[in-house]
Amino acid sequence: MISRRLGKEDSATRSKLLDAAEALMVEEGYAAVTSRQVAKRAGLKNQLVHYYFRTMDDLFLAMLKRIEEGDLGRLKAAMVAENPIRALWAFSSDPKGAALILELWVLGNHRKPFRRHIAQYMTRLRKRQVKHLARFFEGRTPEPEALALLVANLVVGVSRPLVGETAIGMGEGHGEILSLFEAYAGRFDPPG
Amino acid sequence: VVSGRRIGAEDSATRTRLIEAAERLMAEEGYAAVTTRRLATSAGLKPQLVHYYFRTLDDLFLEIHRRVVRESIETIRAAMRTDNPVRALWAYYSDPPAAALKIELRALANHRKALADYVQRSLVTIRKVQVSCLHRHLKSRGIASRAEAVKVDVAVVSLSRFLVSEQILGATVGHTETSAFVEDWLAQFDGSGPLDRPLWPGAPA
Numbered sequence: 001m002i003s004r005r006l007g008k009e010d011s012a013t014r015s016k017l018l019d020a021a022e023a024l025m026v027e028e029g030y031a032a033v034t035s036r037q038v039a040k041r042a043g044l045k046n047q048l049v050h051y052y053f054r055t056m057d058d059l060f061l062a063m064l065k066r067i068e069e070g071d072l073g074r075l076k077a078a079m080v081a082e083n084p085i086r087a088l089w090a091f092s093s094d095p096k097g098a099a100l101i102l103e104l105w106v107l108g109n110h111r112k113p114f115r116r117h118i119a120q121y122m123t124r125l126r127k128r129q130v131k132h133l134a135r136f137f138e139g140r141t142p143e144p145e146a147l148a149l150l151v152a153n154l155v156v157g158v159s160r161p162l163v164g165e166t167a168i169g170m171g172e173g174h175g176e177i178l179s180l181f182e183a184y185a186g187r188f189d190p191p192g
Numbered sequence: 193v194v195s196g197r198r199i200g201a202e203d204s205a206t207r208t209r210l211i212e213a214a215e216r217l218m219a220e221e222g223y224a225a226v227t228t229r230r231l232a233t234s235a236g237l238k239p240q241l242v243h244y245y246f247r248t249l250d251d252l253f254l255e256i257h258r259r260v261v262r263e264s265i266e267t268i269r270a271a272m273r274t275d276n277p278v279r280a281l282w283a284y285y286s287d288p289p290a291a292a293l294k295i296e297l298r299a300l301a302n303h304r305k306a307l308a309d310y311v312q313r314s315l316v317t318i319r320k321v322q323v324s325c326l327h328r329h330l331k332s333r334g335i336a337s338r339a340e341a342v343k344v345d346v347a348v349v350s351l352s353r354f355l356v357s358e359q360i361l362g363a364t365v366g367h368t369e370t371s372a373f374v375e376d377w378l379a380q381f382d383g384s385g386p387l388d389r390p391l392w393p394g395a396p397a
Contacts, residue, residue: 026302028303029224031223102299103299105295105361106296107222108361110223110225118363119361120363122358122361126365127365146369153366157370158346160350161353165315167302176339176346177342177343180395183396184395
């Protein structure tokens, strides 16, 4: 196989194409993410899509990589907060992120080889969340790592599905669960 | 009775066969796999029959959703009649194939307005059914506040759905710890009579 020259990873055009693909994912679903549609949405020529991405699978992988980099950056910034438990709730309640993750999940159901990549992304992200929380729990509990694993799953696991409900206008019960979360999270607020 | 419609009758066995085939395709291969041709092949029927029963694929998706909601409400009501309804509710939402179909429908609803309205209304209905059943149960166990029933419902539904969605993917960091915690929490509802420990362990009263 002859290796073909591909466009640079830091190119503005490439990132414009990824923006367009993400927007299509969220608004119309993965089935709408074709080279023609992506180019049209970005206001660029069709051929440019394949100049930057050999295949649509490569484009999806690049999208996932960019999402992960963004998430890890946002997470790092969020977790320096005085109360990282509240910060994690806010982090996983980002509405844009939730719609995109849901669409990546169903993309993985449709293209099974892609599923592994999503699982790896989620695993790395959760591990990072656990690491931040474990550092916070250090000295407060005998087993910071075990508590961090549990808290990360409880916080992300309860908040994430709520975002999807909110997105379609369903808020029934959200106030009650939020008050329960506040009661737990409040225990870790700095004094004063 | 369906009258004045030029499409197939709602009670037809063929129509049911198409809906069931579509549900399977959707859960196993994703919503994009549900095309007229694939659906017909998978149901062992002629492609024209798909459009005889459903004008558009959107009509079919809506019908799948209606059926899922009807079945959910029936199953939930039955689950609520068991000895530990909280555990039964957890088990209901933790079934991977059923969860996969629901995740697909939710994703579709993000891009199809007609489906979004229906999903929103049905989620409200299901939450109300669950909360009223849980409220009745918790009252009999000494917890009268409806807000507590709401919290139990949201916590169970959200967390079980989240864990099963990760489990299907194969991303399970911390699931062992979380499952152990959940199992211990669910166990408090076993048996009968007033609950003998705080509903929310470690939360300030």
